[in-house]
Amino acid sequence: MHVLNRGFFSSTRARSVLSVIAMLIFAGTVLAFRNLEPLTNYFTYSEDGIWLGYAMSKGWWHTIINAKPDYLVWGNLLFVYLATLVSDIFCDDKLICYPQAISFWSYFFYSSVSVLCYYATKDLLPETIRWIVFLSTLMIPLGDSSGEIFGKITNIGYYFVLITTLLIFVKSRKTTATPLIDTILLLSAATNPVCLVLTLALSIFTLPDHNFKKWIKRYGAITIGCLAIGAIIFFKITASPAKGVIGSFRLESLIEVSLARAFIYPFVFPFYNQLSDTIVVILSLALLTLLGVLLAKEKSREVRTLISMCATAYIIYLFFTVYMRKSLTEILGGYASTFPDRYFMGLNIIVVFSLLVLAGSALRASRAVRIIGATTLISFTALYIGNVAWLIEGETTRVQFGGNLTFQDQLCSAALQPADTEGNISVSLYPAGQLATVPKDKVSAAANKIECAPEDVSFYVTDSNWIKGIARKWAGFYLHNTPENLAAFTIGSTVQFPDKTTRKIVDISTSNETINVFVDGDILIAKKVGLPFKFIVIDQL
Structure with missing residues (x-):
């Protein structure tokens, strides 16, 4: 040998x-x-998701001919197909x-x-x-x-x-x-x-x-x-x-x-x-x-x-x-x-x-x-x-073509939508406004494996003040104003983020829909700490 x-x-x-x-x-x-x-x-960007949606909702043969109205994109579709295989092999799902x-x-x-x-x-x-x-x-x-x-x-x-x-x-x-x-x-x-x-x-x-x-x-x-x-x-x-x-x-x-x-x-x-x-x-x-x-x-x-x-x-x-x-x-x-x-x-x-x-x-x-x-x-x-x-631009590209919601976040949001008459729902893509039409059963199956939160992640907005519910200008975040959150997130308690780091709550303010939670330390980095509904209180006063 x-x-x-x-x-x-x-x-x-x-x-x-x-x-x-x-x-x-x-x-x-x-x-x-x-x-x-x-x-x-x-x-997922533009046609990378749109073509995937065509294939999953209308079938690969239809997509091979009709992905573009005026020419063919068989090379692109080959890699889209290979990507679904790789996702299925490593994550037991074509979407995740x-x-x-x-x-x-x-x-x-x-x-x-x-x-x-x-x-x-x-x-x-x-x-x-x-x-x-x-x-x-x-x-x-x-x-x-x-x-x-x-x-x-x-x-x-x-x-x-x-x-x-x-x-x-x-x-x-x-x-x-x-x-x-x-x-x-x-x-x-x-x-x-x-x-x-x-x-x-x-x-x-x-x-x-x-x-x-x-x-x-x-x-x-x-x-x-x-x-x-x-x-x-x-x-x-x-x-x-x-x-x-x-x-x-x-x-x-x-x-x-x-x-x-x-x-x-x-x-x-x-x-x-x-x-x-x-x-x-x-x-x-x-x-x-x-x-x-x-x-x-x-x-x-x-x-x-x-x-x-x-x-x-x-x-x-x-x-x-x-x-x-x-x-x-x-x-x-x-x-x-x-x-x-x-x-x-x-x-x-x-x-x-x-x-x-x-x-x-x-x-x-x-x-x-x-x-x-x-x-x-x-x-x-x-x-x-x-x-x-x-x-070499590294992690921060000069022009951002994506946003702060991941594809899994978008699948979770889409899974909450009602299906159309053909059993499909729209999954948001980037740039904003692009949509993939995917069978709801496929999205729901992926969402169940992701273990999505029972809420729409679009509640955690991204604008000039927030990045997915994380404050841009001060150390803190916001949550749904619910009795459970009011009881858990109190001044003096310690919050643990998904990356296992912790911060102490120094102040809170409320509105009809939200609780603004202020924590000690520097401004939180949204990509590291994730969405606020995943935060937990590990030390409560």
């Missing part, structure tokens, strides 16, 4: 698998540090640990993209440069919106364009069948419609190097699959023609959208607010010149092919981003903000990847080209190291 184990772990394939696992763990840790909120505040499971798969997905960038450049770049590519794609700047990206599944679709590009490049280098790559390519096409166009375009891109019969053998199945997916999307758009193009075009913001935010942002993010159209055009021309010079001096045919594919992907992606999301020219203007960053992160990662590949490959060229490549790499690395404190 010892010999067999030693043989297994010494094999090339086993070492590769272990290396990938180690890189995924490392990458996930980096992303978690970039935004720790998903690990400290368990809430759903936010934590979503966070896990989100970190896994974004980590996998960076690992793919590393392995796609095997034999193309020096090992050190491949690690720079790996780390840099983990640290893509996201404006103030990392809280909308990391720990969420709803926005992963924007990275599928790069995934498609890299996988077709990898596929073009292989001489054997690639069923796993083909499956992921079709999944990508059924997640981001840009990938549908891109897969067909890049497949044709490889035709001059192969005869038609070989091309059919290699890309025939993918082409047929893409045409089938395209037909489904066409009929969906035909059924809802107003859904395709969003907003109206604002010409004066075109430079900011198409150049500043989509092209040069990863290299100017520390001083984005100081930019102007003139500066952006100059910097964009400088970056294009740098890329052009490095590409012209590139001697590796495979590197040129990879960068040409990336350029094709970028142009197609940018066109559809600007055309299909014309509202971006209305939202952005004057370099005051970069939100919504999600629409540009897929474009940004293509630019960063392409620049680093060209600069890294240039280190093997002539002396003059090596100097350009080395200068580019050093400048890029210095930029990101110098701004690492901004890139």
